[in-house]
Amino acid sequence: MSDPLLIYGATGYTGRCITAAAVALGLRPILCGRAAPKLKAFAEPLGLDFRVAALTEPHQLAAALGGVKVVLHAAGPFSSTSRPMIDACLRAGTHYLDITGEIPVIEALVRRDTEARAQRIMIMPAVGFDVVPSDCLAAHVARRLPTASRLAIGLSGLRFATRGSAKTLAEHVGYGVLVRRDGLITAVAPGAWSRRFDYGAGPRESLTISWGDVSTAFYTTGIPNIEVYFEATPMLRAMLMASRYLGGILNTAPWQMWLKTCAEMLPEGQREEERAASAMAIVVEADDGARRRASARLRTPEAYSFTGVTAAAIAQRVLNNDIEVGFQTPARLYGADFVLALAGVHREDLD
Ligand SMILES: NC(=O)c1ccc[n+]([C@@H]2O[C@H](COP(=O)([O-])OP(=O)(O)OC[C@H]3O[C@@H](n4cnc5c(N)ncnc54)[C@H](OP(=O)(O)O)[C@@H]3O)[C@@H](O)[C@H]2O)c1
Numbered sequence: 635m636s637d638p639l640l641i642y643g644a645t646g647y648t649g650r651c652i653t654a655a656a657v658a659l660g661l662r663p664i665l666c667g668r669a670a671p672k673l674k675a676f677a678e679p680l681g682l683d684f685r686v687a688a689l690t691e692p693h694q695l696a697a698a699l700g701g702v703k704v705v706l707h708a709a710g711p712f713s714s715t716s717r718p719m720i721d722a723c724l725r726a727g728t729h730y731l732d733i734t735g736e737i738p739v740i741e742a743l744v745r746r747d748t749e750a751r752a753q754r755i756m757i758m759p760a761v762g763f764d765v766v767p768s769d770c771l772a773a774h775v776a777r778r779l780p781t782a783s784r785l786a787i788g789l790s791g792l793r794f795a796t797r798g799s800a801k802t803l804a805e806h807v808g809y810g811v812l813v814r815r816d817g818l819i820t821a822v823a824p825g826a827w828s829r830r831f832d833y834g835a836g837p838r839e840s841l842t843i844s845w846g847d848v849s850t851a852f853y854t855t856g857i858p859n860i861e862v863y864f865e866a867t868p869m870l871r872a873m874l875m876a877s878r879y880l881g882g883i884l885n886t887a888p889w890q891m892w893l894k895t896c897a898e899m900l901p902e903g904q905r906e907e908e909r910a911a912s913a914m915a916i917v918v919e920a921d922d923g924a925r926r927r928a929s930a931r932l933r934t935p936e937a938y939s940f941t942g943v944t945a946a947a948i949a950q951r952v953l954n955n956d957i958e959v960g961f962q963t964p965a966r967l968y969g970a971d972f973v974l975a976l977a978g979v980h981r982e983d984l985d
Contacts, residue, residue, distance in 0.1 A: 643709025788831030808881025
């Protein structure tokens with residue numbers, strides 16, 4: 635018997651991680667996507683039901699959502715996939731979860747809040763590695779420093795991007811790095827801002843990147859100034875420099891097509907045993923402009939495996955009616971300590 639949980643994009647690399655984590659929780663998701671042969675080949679050995687629907691066909695999506703309580707959307711880039719799915723969820727009265735980390739997509743979903751409340755559905759984007767652990771850590775640091783006016787979030791450990799992530803990243807080349815200033819999202823030059831974070835082995839140079847928390851941490855904590863940094867690996871420096879000096883060219887249609895074709899040639903993703911050997915570290919530092927500071931560090935399993943775990947855990951909450959209608963962020967609804975219940979997660983205060 636299937637659960638009324640539908641995973642869309644289930645045959646993608648991350649969709650498969652989410653499906654595995656959902657099955658490990660004892661869930662029986664319905665798998666969905668646009669390619670019937672891939673779905674059949676993936677679903678049948680697992681004994682799971684599958685449905686075929688193209689995002690471009692509203693009647694197919696409506697049929698796929700029949701009897702479904704919550705959609706967990708894993709097909710990206712979400713710049714083109716989120717809108718048709720949220721439209722279908724609003725029409726069907728189905729709760730919406732996704733694993734985007736794309737700031738404009740999250741902000742577009744914020745603007746659907748009134749419709750979601752009218753339809754009594756919950757919209758919760760970014761239930762993957764980007765942003766569940768950092769959102770929970772930001773909420774934890776914010777409750778330790780209630781006067782905080784600025785959050786700086788540092789991430790380390792991401793050594794690999796899947797084809798889907800590489801295509802998604804390509805779309806953001808040349809548009810500047812997004813940060814939040816006085817409540818508003820604004821762009822700064824790629825590579826222009828740096829900061830040192832201690833991820834556990836001493837201070838490490840880190841550079842600003844556009845990451846979902848610039849959107850979500852504001853709704854979780856109310857803090858109006860937010861920046862997110864990645865540890866400055868040679869690959870990150872090269873990407874930011876290319877974005878800064880060639881961005882105007884790289885975001886034109888022919889170059890976008892070329893970048894996405896290159897992304898298609900990348901390995902699909904790491905093997906499970908390679909993922910198991912990796913780990914992530916997140917540091918959140920807050921200050922209130924009056925010399926008061928708070929900071930904490932979180933360690934998690936590898937990002938793609940952990941995306942499966944966080945997304946499946948949140949889907950299970952929704953199936954158990956642990957929801958609030960309207961736009962929600964993970965830590966605002968489930969609390970700063972939600973992430974601590976997941977295997978392989980450790981948090982420590984740094985001050
Ligand atoms: N926030 C996070 O922490 C996080 C973590 C991991 C991934 N992600 C994001 O999740 C997305 C998927 O990543 P991935 O690693 O799973 O990539 P992937 O292996 O390339 O899989 C992409 C999946 O999306 C489907 N898809 C793409 N465009 C579609 C469309 N227009 N209509 C229907 N299905 C479509 C693909 O279906 P076909 O096979 O039919 O092409 C495939 O199932 C990316 O945007 C990535 O950045 C976010």
